[in-house]
Amino acid sequence: MIDPLSVFLLLLAAATPILFAALGELIVERAGVLNLGVEGMMITGALAGFAAAHATGSPIIGFVAAAIAGAATAMIFAALTQFLLANQVASGLALTLFGLGLAALFGKPLEGIKAPPMTPGPFRVNWIVWLGLLMVPVVWWFLNRTRPGLILRGVGENHDAAHALGYSVRGVRIAAIGFGGAMAGIGGAFISIATVLQWTEGMTAGAGWIALAIVVFSNWSAPGVLAGAWLFGGVTVLQLRLQAAGVDVPVQLLSMAPYLATIFVLVLISARQKYSRRAGGTAPGSLGQNFHALR
Amino acid sequence: MTKAAVFRAEGIGKSYPGVRANDDVSFSVGSGRIHALLGENGAGKSTLVKMIYGLVRPDDGRMLLNGQPHDPSDPRAARAAGVAMVFQHFSLFDALTVAENIALGMENPPPRRELAERIRKVSHDFGLPLNPARRVVTLSAGERQRVEIIRCLLQDPRLLIMDEPTSVLTPQEADLLFATLRKLADQGTAILYISHKLDEIRTHCDSATILRHGKVVDSCNPRDHSARELAAMMVGGEMRVIDRSGRNAGDVLLRLSNLSLPAPTAEGTALKNIALTLHAGEILGIGGVAGNGQEELLAALSGELRSAPGTVVLEGDDLGGAGPETRRKAGLLAAPEDRLGHAAVPDFSLTENTLLTAGPRKGLVRNGLIDNAAARRFAQDVIREFDVRTPGPHTAARALSGGNLQKFVIGREVMQAPRVLVVNQPTWGVDAGAAAAVRQSLLDLARSGAGVIVISQDLDELIELSDRFCALNEGRLSDPRPTEGLTLDEIGLMLGGAHGMEVAQI
Numbered sequence: 001m002i003d004p005l006s007v008f009l010l011l012l013a014a015a016t017p018i019l020f021a022a023l024g025e026l027i028v029e030r031a032g033v034l035n036l037g038v039e040g041m042m043i044t045g046a047l048a049g050f051a052a053a054h055a056t057g058s059p060i061i062g063f064v065a066a067a068i069a070g071a072a073t074a075m076i077f078a079a080l081t082q083f084l085l086a087n088q089v090a091s092g093l094a095l096t097l098f099g100l101g102l103a104a105l106f107g108k109p110l111e112g113i114k115a116p117p118m119t120p121g122p123f124r125v126n127w128i129v130w131l132g133l134l135m136v137p138v139v140w141w142f143l144n145r146t147r148p149g150l151i152l153r154g155v156g157e158n159h160d161a162a163h164a165l166g167y168s169v170r171g172v173r174i175a176a177i178g179f180g181g182a183m184a185g186i187g188g189a190f191i192s193i194a195t196v197l198q199w200t201e202g203m204t205a206g207a208g209w210i211a212l213a214i215v216v217f218s219n220w221s222a223p224g225v226l227a228g229a230w231l232f233g234g235v236t237v238l239q240l241r242l243q244a245a246g247v248d249v250p251v252q253l254l255s256m257a258p259y260l261a262t263i264f265v266l267v268l269i270s271a272r273q274k275y276s277r278r279a280g281g282t283a284p285g286s287l288g289q290n291f292h293a294l295r
Numbered sequence: 296m297t298k299a300a301v302f303r304a305e306g307i308g309k310s311y312p313g314v315r316a317n318d319d320v321s322f323s324v325g326s327g328r329i330h331a332l333l334g335e336n337g338a339g340k341s342t343l344v345k346m347i348y349g350l351v352r353p354d355d356g357r358m359l360l361n362g363q364p365h366d367p368s369d370p371r372a373a374r375a376a377g378v379a380m381v382f383q384h385f386s387l388f389d390a391l392t393v394a395e396n397i398a399l400g401m402e403n404p405p406p407r408r409e410l411a412e413r414i415r416k417v418s419h420d421f422g423l424p425l426n427p428a429r430r431v432v433t434l435s436a437g438e439r440q441r442v443e444i445i446r447c448l449l450q451d452p453r454l455l456i457m458d459e460p461t462s463v464l465t466p467q468e469a470d471l472l473f474a475t476l477r478k479l480a481d482q483g484t485a486i487l488y489i490s491h492k493l494d495e496i497r498t499h500c501d502s503a504t505i506l507r508h509g510k511v512v513d514s515c516n517p518r519d520h521s522a523r524e525l526a527a528m529m530v531g532g533e534m535r536v537i538d539r540s541g542r543n544a545g546d547v548l549l550r551l552s553n554l555s556l557p558a559p560t561a562e563g564t565a566l567k568n569i570a571l572t573l574h575a576g577e578i579l580g581i582g583g584v585a586g587n588g589q590e591e592l593l594a595a596l597s598g599e600l601r602s603a604p605g606t607v608v609l610e611g612d613d614l615g616g617a618g619p620e621t622r623r624k625a626g627l628l629a630a631p632e633d634r635l636g637h638a639a640v641p642d643f644s645l646t647e648n649t650l651l652t653a654g655p656r657k658g659l660v661r662n663g664l665i666d667n668a669a670a671r672r673f674a675q676d677v678i679r680e681f682d683v684r685t686p687g688p689h690t691a692a693r694a695l696s697g698g699n700l701q702k703f704v705i706g707r708e709v710m711q712a713p714r715v716l717v718v719n720q721p722t723w724g725v726d727a728g729a730a731a732a733v734r735q736s737l738l739d740l741a742r743s744g745a746g747v748i749v750i751s752q753d754l755d756e757l758i759e760l761s762d763r764f765c766a767l768n769e770g771r772l773s774d775p776r777p778t779e780g781l782t783l784d785e786i787g788l789m790l791g792g793a794h795g796m797e798v799a800q801i
Contacts, residue, residue, distance in 0.1 A: 148405070154388050154399045161386035165400055166370030179340065284390055 005123075007237060012129050013195065015233025017042070017187040019132045021211035021286065022218075022225045023139050024183025029144060029215055031176035032286035034140070036079050036092025038184050039208025045070040045185025047103040049191040050199045051110060059118040062193050063128060063186055070185020071178045073099055078177040082170050085290045096208065102200045107186035115197040125196045128186070133226075135183075140222035152176060156284035159291040169291045184208065199241025210262055217266030228266060235261040301326045301485035301618040302365075306356035309342055315509050318343040319356070322511060322768050324454065324485040328612065329476060331496040331517060332489045334506035335726035340489050343506070347487075347761055348380045349373035361453060374402055379447035380456040381440070387431050391444050394427035400446040418445050421475050427595045432562075436585055437468040454486045455479065461495060466754065466787040473499045475551070490726065493522035494755070507531055530728050542738070545575030548746040549627070549715045554606040556595055561565040564770045566595060570774060571765065573683055573715060573746040576786070578737065580761025580778065581750045583790055588634065588770040589719055589750050596717045596748070597629035598622040609715060624655045626714030630704050632723065633695070633748075638704040643694035645685065646674045647690050649707055656711040675708070681706035682732060698729035705733050709740050717738060719750040734760055754786055767792050 020036050028035050048069030053062025068170045077095050081087040084202040121127040151280045163169050187207070192199055210232055218224025235258040241252050296530035303323040309316045317339045324330040334340050345351040347358065349367030358365040360376055367373035368435075370380075385487035387396050394411050398404040405413065411427040418425040423441040436491040440460060447455055461469040476499070482487055490496055496503060497517045505513040505528045513528050520528075524531055525742050554569040559783060566588055573579050583589060594600040596607070598619035611629050617625070624628040639648045654660045659670045681702040685695055694699060701722065708716055721737065722730035737760060741747050750767070751757050757764060765776040 070482060147398070150391075150395055150398060153391065153395075156390040157390050159384075161388060162369065164347065164386045166374070167399075207488075 009078065009123055009125050010237045011233040012125065012133070012232060013233070014236040015130050015192050015229040016132045017195075018168055018207050018211045018232055019213065019226065020135070020187030020190065021184045021208055021228040022214045023132075023222065024136050024180035024187075025211055025215045026139065026218070026220060026225055027083075027143075027152070028176050028180035029185075030156045030163040030284055030293075031152050031173050032093065032284050032289065033081065033173050033177055034088045034288040035074070035077055035094025035095070035177060035180060036212065037074070037099065037208075038087060038180075038211050039204055039206065040096035041070045041073045041181045041184035042099075042188030042204045042208045042211075043103040043202070044073045044099045045188035046192040047107045047110070047188075047199060049185070049189025050115060053116055053189075053193050054110065054113055057116045059116055060255055061194050062116075063189050066189030068184040068185070069264060070183070071181040073185075074177045074181025075174075076176045077181075081263060082174055082177075082289060085292055088288050088290065100202065107199050107201060111197040111201075113198060117195050118194060126190075127191050128194060134221050136226045143222070153284070156286055157284045159289070163291070164171060167265050168295040173291075184211075185243075188213070206259065210259060213263060213266065218231075227235075227280060228262060233264055299326050300324065300359075301361060302487070303359040304343075304347075304356065305359070307346065307353050308355040309344065309346065309351065310354050310490070317346075317353070319510045320506070320511050321356075322395060324487055324502075326483050326485055327433075327480045328501045329427065329437055329480055329486045329488055331500040331503040332487060332506065333493075333496065333503055333525065333529055335474060338506040338529070338726075339387045339509035340506055341458065342509075343491065344380065344458060344487065347373065347454070348378055350765070353625060353672060358705045359520075359689060371402060372401075374450060377453035378456065379450055379453075379454070381443045381447060381460055382458055383604055387610060389430075389432040391431060392427065393425055393429050393431060393434075394441055396431055397427075397449065400443075401450060411451060414445060415680055421445075422449065422471065423475065423476070437464055440464065440472070444472075448479070452484060454485045454487065456489075458489045460488075460489065461492060462795060465790050466783050467497070475799075484680060485749075490729075493727075495689055497525070499520060506528055514734045526727050528714070529726075535591035542742045542762075544577050545744065546723055547572050548575050549573040549748075550608045551596075552606060552608075554595060554602055555590065556600055556602055559591060559594070559600060564591055566591050567770045567773045569595075571775065573748060574745050574764045575739050577763070578741050578747045578749060578761045579755050579775065580754065580764045581767050582754055582756035582757050582764065583750075583754055583767035587767050588765060589752075591770070592625060592772075593717055593719045593750060594629055594769065596627065597631070598627075600727060620655060621653065623711075627717075628711060628713035628715070629717040630708050630721065632717070632719040634700050635693060636680065639692040642691055644689050644691055645678070645683075645695075645703060646671045646688045648703075649674045649677065649688075653707060653711050657716055667694060677703060677706040677710055681736065698725040701725050702729055705736060709736050710765070711745075714739075715746045715748070717748040717750070719751065721749060722751075722753065722756060725797065730756075758786075762790075 019041055025035065025038055043068035049062040049066030052065030053059045073095065077091055077110055080091040081088050121130055140231060143153060152172055153166055155167060155169050159169045188204055196203060214225055214228035218228050239254040239257045243251060300323040306322050320343060325475060332340050342351060347355045349370045349372055367376060388399065392725050394407065394414060397414060398410060404410055411667060413429040414425060418441065424439055425445060431442060454562055463470065476486055478567060488500055500517050503515055503517045506513055507529065509577050516527060544679065549558055550572050552570045552612045554566060556566040558565045564587060569592065591600065594765065596601055598617055604613055604615045608623055612625050614622050614627060615668040635641050650659055650665060657673050659666050671688050677683065678688060683699050683703045686698060695703065705718065705721055725733065737747050737749065742768060749757065758778055761778050764778045764781060765775045766773040768790060
């Protein structure tokens, strides 16, 4: 007998890492920056969070450390792309490789240790899950109802015009990149501190890439990101149940299922959306382009 | 009648590495005056207005606004001091709404609902109705400019700077703009107006300052001078007179019939049943407001867009389904509007850029290998014949100024001796001297027996060049009319009127 509520709560937890990462990346891309280093920032956050939680015995301090570590990793990307005007795609890929390698190196001594316990929140679900859900309306409200959000969208839409009107394109983008890194770090730490409860090399397992895909297919909207994350979480829970029930399907196929299903459904949805800007598509106009003020 | 000076520049200077962009520039604009800033490309006009708007800091001299020192560190400070600016290339955010665009250009925008109400009211008062909830991407060029103007008006500017505002407008839209500016001036705003269109300045501006090589060379009342005299002051010598003589319409060279194409992109325009004939020695002008199918028509002629058999016939050759290379070999050449990125590869040298279109006709490629020496020679020929100011054919295309690159891309096609040449916006953003040279080269090409199609939004240019005139409106081409005897008003009506604008009523 499956209790729908408990399944839904499991789904929420399974969706939380990519929800954080994707909301962060949503802000980054809305500012016109394409940071492909989400996976790298998540794994850095997962390790730093776990290490801090283990050292202090406080998971809360762990999450704070994860946010700081994620943002710090993101600042490498910010320095490369905003000051040295390096290619964003290459820098983002490098950040992912760098983060995975660095975390594997420093994570060695932590392998096999158990994470400190966390006090659960309402419905015996981790507080971070509720924080993630709260961030959806917060991000939406920030983007669509506040002046800093409007300026951020302006910078992402047309950086030349934003500069001509006197806004600091670089400043806005660095702030957005930092926020994206912090969110990715929290998402990664949720896996190590609250889900797996230990440190394992490469434990983010591609969640950062799914987060990137969700941002694009959500048409750069916060509610769309939530829907994508829930879809991924739902299929994850389902395939775990199937594995536990001993269904006669290779386990590798089942493990693939959440990724395949998410991409497949999102492609179907976006195929129906016109990718025209006139029809309401919202790909930021300056996405992925470096800005250099000619003075 | 003397009015208090709202803005005064005293001995402004600005240097960039290797260039003195402004040198000892002094002028003043009085309250309620429309003051023109005249000069060729590179004369230092944009540097000057950028300093007034806080985008660039002057090296020396000082500026005064309402008698107070004006030294803005950024555009926000300039806006706070009462300076507003409408940019040449619209500084709008496509995906955002009208209200959001306007809010981004204000220091302390009121809450959303109140702002929408004020936009409705001010835009209605000035006869420039706007819906604040519309996304900018859905607006026409004229409507976009309204957004910029309303954005400025909502801040009650003391000084309004307009950088080539009419280059994308129909004559009727331009008249409406001037009615609005005059009304604003009557309320005491000083207006600084930059344009290449001398007739416009003569009709509407109260005074003018003329810049050459970064220095003030003259100031005058433009009403007291002819357009020719103003142009002579700008370039510092007599303008070349365009020579239209010696051309006779010959046989039909190019025939388009039933040319229909779906819009190539979601933002594009579908071509609907285009038909035209072009004779040897003839220049056919095609006018229209941007976005009515100009780019698509050029692409359909160049071969970038292919069409049904029989729709494009050059001297008996059916080229409808042929690609650009085949068409070039047959003698149908094209020079698109966007010189940097479409007509030329920015990071390629001029030699490499000549290869892109002149390969087949000039034999620059042999057995699949590039004949570098021949390509360089051809690039040098173009540079010499068309007076392209550049260190040499090894220079990257992006290093050339707009006017010089335009001379180069037009020259590259003209010197291949085409049977038919199609150009889109041949003198857009090009100064008077270079524009005259480009236009003369098109006339010379027609005199040699080729056919030329000029697609342009500059109606003066079309009247000056073309023998027959058609209007392109929403992808439909009107029947051609002989240009002689056609007035600007009639042309404006052919282009589809004023897009529902009304003259301001306060």
